Amino acid sequence: MRAGDGPSLAMLGARTLGNALGSGRNSLNALRLVFAAAVIVSHSWWLGGYGPESSLYGIKLGTAGVMGFFAISGYLITVSAERSNTVLEYAAARLTRIYPALAVAALIVAFVAAPVGALLTHGTYDPRGALAFLGAALALSIGVMDTPAIGTSLWGNHDRFDWNGPLWTLTWEGLCYVIVATIVFLLRRIPESRRGTATAIFLLLAASTGAVFGKLLAGGFGPNRTEFVLPLLAIFMAGSLLATQRHRVRVGAAPSLLAALAVWGALATGYGTALAPLPFAYLVLSIGSIGSMSAIGSRYDISYGIYIYGWPIQQLLAAAHTASHVPVLGFAALALVAAWPLGFLSCVAVEQPSQRIRRALMGRLAIRAATTTPGPSTTARDAGAMTPRA
Template sequence: MKTPTTAVDRPGLAILGARTLGNALGSGRNSLNALRLVFAAAVIISHSWWLGGYGPEPSLYGIKLGTAGVMGFFAISGYLITVSAERSDTVLEYAAARLARIYPALVVAALTVAFVAAPLGALLTHGTYDPRGALTFLGAALALSIGVMDTPAIGTSLWGNNDRFDWNGPLWTLTWEGLCYVIIAAIVFLLRRIPESRRGTATAIFLLFAASTGAVFGKLLAGSFGPNRTEFVLPLLAVFMAGSLLATQRHRVRVGAAPSLLAALAVWGALATGYGTALAPLPFAYLVLSIGSIVSASAIGSRYDISYGIYIYGWPVQQLLAAAHIPSHVPALGFAAFALVAVWPLGFLSYVAIEQPAQRIRRALMRRLALRAASYNNPLKRLITSQVPAIVAVIKRLIKDP
């Protein structure tokens, strides 16, 4: 009998990668949680220059560290959300998974900012706390509308800080993350109504990726991007769709040293030409997912995934540290270190007290709904249930005319 050829027997295959993205990331042992933690820390480090008043943030080819971190988040989300949608049996199952993942922790974070951090900030800065402003901020945060509006100020509770108005800047990205969830759901679930032989999930996502990338190209050729943060929505959508596209092809795309090196060179080349936001999304998403497939850091964040908590609490913590005049005593990286140490317990508490229980509740509710549906589908129960109206009518007639 002929012995199957393995990657070890064929060095060329080993260099190109013997594993596919689907196998590497679907095994349960990957470093995506560790990467998300790195990206969350990168966002905090990057924001330190602005919130601490140290001057312009360092950047490479015009891309700031925080921007790269957010793009990394979107690349991973694009992949994982698409896989989640494909594995979900119903829209309800998919929507429940997405809401339970981000919304409960967001509610608590918004409440904490509005009614704890802002009053404390007003005390530290000798500003004023405005309850109506707090309610406006809370409503905007919970409606996921900060991505299309300026973050509502809460009185003058940040008076004296370098940023005097914005209590939680990163929340603007959740607006567009949520929109991407809806787009992927629409594509995956609507295409299920089409015969399998004619489905084109990958094609539909590719067209969205191409459209967003083309729009970025047009923006760059027209004169680059302005200071308005919402102008970076298109690159973020392109990165998300790049991760999503890779998800649809995850059992064909291989991971290995050679393709990862080529992806890194492609990202560098795109940035060096000045068209990084248009040309880099696909190789960048591949590079992020390829690094995430490495198992050596799989233990990091496998039990406590605190990256989301760090992301949504990092900015408020930095604002409070700035109100306490920490930046006047330490350099920018020292301020970032203070913030990372201070935000870690909040990220941990958010995960163990909010995010984990929310996921348990979601799973319990989904199991109960599944059992109820299975029970209803029982033929005997269906027969009895269908006869209930007739039985009730007979009983009513007997009561009226015994």
Template sequence: MLGHRFAEGKNSLNAIRLVLAAMVIVSHSWWLGGYGPEPQPGGVKLGTWAVIGFFGISGYLITQSRMQARTAGSYARARFLRTYPGLIVCVAVVAFLIAPLTAAVTGKRFAWPDLLMYFATNLSAGMPQVALAGIPGTLDGLPDPMSWNGPLWTLFWEIVCYVLVGVVFGICRPELARLALLGLFILGSTLVFAVDAEWLVSPAPYDWPLVPVLTFLAGSLAYLFRDRIPAGRGALGGSAVLVAVIAGLGFAPSLIHLPLCVLLLAGSLQLPLSAVGSRYDISYGVYIYGWPVQQVLASLGVHNAVPPLIFAGAALLIVAPLAWLSCRYVEGPARRWRRSKDASRRVPELA
């Protein structure tokens, strides 16, 4: 079963998350390079597949983190230090280094107050109606002249999911919390299914946040029911078939969540890639630095000289060392500090 296999400690989730982060960069290449419509397997954009995959894995791991946390405070601290140090540095690097240097090289003008506003508002992790997408003047003339870091909006909704899990397990006993999350998942899936079936009009046709949130809930349920979910090759094959059939029928946004989570989780137990990311997990850095790097390449005109996959490959070559630096000198020290604080808090209880 899934829970037993994960308890053994060997999985390839870090490798899968790295592939998903790379998929996001590949997906964004069509938009940021002005190449036209991007591939949409199963009627869903490649980047959306990657994002919902991220959310599904996070749902499993974050629920595990909340269940294993000694207190709500330790859970909140862990989530904050996993997300915000890397985000703060990334936003600062874009606002005060990448954007002004790119503008200077390409002869564009900008105002320093706009840089400060971009930095301050994006500390909200891309909160809708708060975070400013761009810095006026710095991206003029590009296929997307409005945004320096499009993927940040997903971080806000991921944090919403962190809070949801924290609150539900903070006020409910595990059995009731399981029912609450299951009820939310069924309700949300029903709503999205009605949109897929064209019974309702989508309230937000572009990147509807409810879709990845549902996959997060599916990952959370996979953890809560982990001892009842098979994890062998049969489960892997069955979930792959279900994903393909559901996507082929056009119901991926509403019905893909549970089989996709099982596919990724069970697949991570079959792949021999557990060493990838075991020391330096750069997937988060690849995700948050990918779009800014692609905007720099577009500012230099690279998109006019190469096809989309080469454009994506060039971005990945630049993003990888940036992501490693973020992991090595920002994210890693933050996690180690958190572990040392948690350990120091446990000492009096053990004495």
């Protein structure tokens, strides 16, 4: 609690988002794993060529999974920013969380999966296309451009161009990181007694802007990237707003039910993009506050790896004509089974070592600052110490 904000619900003994999600016994990692699996299952209809996928109020299973990812990220990234002493500390945490695994996945797609795909489809492999794909992935620019094709390595597939479709969301997640950091760090210039309220106001404005313009420009959670961007930004900012008020927002069965009804009402009336982001983010975080699945992903969080490897695996399955021999859910199951070990390897061989290196380097910088700066110093804190890795 910040000075001048008054007593929080957490101090009064109520179960709030802050104490439920900060206790270490929560199910956010389990939820992210479910969301990653939902994205893979949803993509099976398109990549396997099984026909149109069913949706509810225009929202497909994969769309809901990405929305859930953004709600959780909005909360965790804001907590990370608030706990970071400097912009450098925050940026290092964010870059080492997503970038090393992304770089390895992009290299594997460009120089392993694409040549194999060309063999399976009898297409051509273009090294220049592979380099263009790698550059676009590393620049986080796939969200604002068409994914560069790697020759005709996917020529026989239903999707003949895109080797890793989900990477487009990382462009916009990265933008959200910048927005949150800008708000949190700039507002540290104002008195601490008013900082929490000001931060919440700015984040509420950001969430409202994305929600309203998402409704005006897109009209709903559309099937293409352009229509989907603003609602995603609104959901991220809604999660961020809840993070700033986490010690005041109560969690429980009754408010969760009300949030679910609010989401349903917003979607049923056609105002989902304008009205659903905040109750949806609350509902996701409230479910995540349940501790019954806290063991899942507590040591090995493989959700990100599954997310970035699922699509390439499905493209290879399609190139091998697997879809002609199994139903759509069988296709999805094979993709999930193949993605699990890659997600695990990404976690233990890339993501966790990157985090350890980041902590070691930031610790050394903190020690150096302590020995060169007079007066008391603050040791760099690990932004993810009390919450799942963001």
